[in-house]
Amino acid sequence: MATHPVHFDLSPPPLHTARLVCSLASGKTLFLAPGFAEAQPGGGCQLHGRPPQAALLRVRDLTVQLATDTGAAIPVVEAVSFDIAVGEAVGILGESGCGKTTTALALLRLLPPGGKIVRGSIEFAGRELVTSGERELEKIRGAEISLIFQEPGIALHPMRRVGDQVGEVIHAHRGWNWKRCREEAATALAQVFSGEISRISEAYPHQLSGGQRQRVLIAQALACRPALVIADEPTASLDATTQAEILALIKDLKQRLGVALLLISHNPAILAGLADRILVMYSGRVVEEGPLERVYRAPLHPYTKGLLASMPRGASESPAAGKAKLPAISGSPPDPARLPPGCPFEPRCPDRLAICTTRAPEEVQPEAARRVWCFKYGG
Numbered sequence: 001m002a003t004h005p006v007h008f009d010l011s012p013p014p015l016h017t018a019r020l021v022c023s024l025a026s027g028k029t030l031f032l033a034p035g036f037a038e039a040q041p042g043g044g045c046q047l048h049g050r051p052p053q054a055a056l057l058r059v060r061d062l063t064v065q066l067a068t069d070t071g072a073a074i075p076v077v078e079a080v081s082f083d084i085a086v087g088e089a090v091g092i093l094g095e096s097g098c099g100k101t102t103t104a105l106a107l108l109r110l111l112p113p114g115g116k117i118v119r120g121s122i123e124f125a126g127r128e129l130v131t132s133g134e135r136e137l138e139k140i141r142g143a144e145i146s147l148i149f150q151e152p153g154i155a156l157h158p159m160r161r162v163g164d165q166v167g168e169v170i171h172a173h174r175g176w177n178w179k180r181c182r183e184e185a186a187t188a189l190a191q192v193f194s195g196e197i198s199r200i201s202e203a204y205p206h207q208l209s210g211g212q213r214q215r216v217l218i219a220q221a222l223a224c225r226p227a228l229v230i231a232d233e234p235t236a237s238l239d240a241t242t243q244a245e246i247l248a249l250i251k252d253l254k255q256r257l258g259v260a261l262l263l264i265s266h267n268p269a270i271l272a273g274l275a276d277r278i279l280v281m282y283s284g285r286v287v288e289e290g291p292l293e294r295v296y297r298a299p300l301h302p303y304t305k306g307l308l309a310s311m312p313r314g315a316s317e318s319p320a321a322g323k324a325k326l327p328a329i330s331g332s333p334p335d336p337a338r339l340p341p342g343c344p345f346e347p348r349c350p351d352r353l354a355i356c357t358t359r360a361p362e363e364v365q366p367e368a369a370r371r372v373w374c375f376k377y378g379g
Ligand SMILES: Nc1ncnc2c1ncn2[C@@H]1O[C@H](COP(=O)(O)OP(=O)(O)O)[C@@H](O)[C@H]1O
Pocket: 066, 067, 068, 076, 094, 095, 096, 097, 098, 099, 100, 101, 102, 103, 112, 336
């Protein structure tokens, strides 16, 4: 059967106005209206029922080193590859220290001093970010790819009104006059608050609750209508009720705006119901990848099984339940500077085989759309 190329036109501002152009074999071109991504998570062709053939973000073999206090290089992210399609929500799951934040920061080339991408490719909307100049990156950060920070108390300036802080992001990227930036900021705030936009806009961060501050940060991340939003543990600092409200908001925004999401969490319950697809990371590597529902229902990698066994029953319906104390997988992740030979999970793995200490397992595709790195499945 003939395949048809799918092209994405993501010239700014992509949110709301992203158009998927599907070139048919007949030569006809169809412009699909906004809301397309909502109807088909992952951006597959609504008319032809095909899976997406082009990624908004295409990461290949991403390998990152950070530096210790003494300047020694430590491998923190190793050969990570994944795609995010237009409007798709991808989750990264893994214990603290497994390289989730470093992966996210590397995507925007925001690594801490001494950190560097030593290998790999990050292609965003057809542009290679690993070799992009700083000016090009500045145009992309916050405008085409934005970050929702973990700690709203720190991310907002304490002495500036929140409406101005949202407006400043728009001003920096769009260069519009201040009146227009404030109007656009009010529009962004109206996407995340159900009312009282003027009062909230005029408020200082300390006059808002933690949940309201997190909503302001989400408005800030959406203000320039990005194609991709990265949310790194977006509810970590919130109480259980507020956490559930913010997760519901993110879910609603995903459906309403069709923005692609990279959601990062150590808690499987946070990603349940939000991510279409999931990457499980351990020791800087992806160890399993697949559609979230299938991975959660039938995990393959022993590490994924351990993480999911610790998720309280019903947590996917009530993410707050995921705040309960989780039984730990025995042992702790290895120091990246002293990785064991073979599979990094071997010292903690209940299913280890003789081969597991000899070399790291390679990628296996045990079923369609799933990948796992474990000798139990080949490798
Ligand atoms: N600025 C830094 N300098 C040196 N090592 C770091 C720095 N930030 C994180 N690390 C180390 O890199 C590894 C991955 O950290 P991180 O990406 O923050 O993991 P996660 O987000 O999954 O908790 C950890 O071993 C952590 O100690």
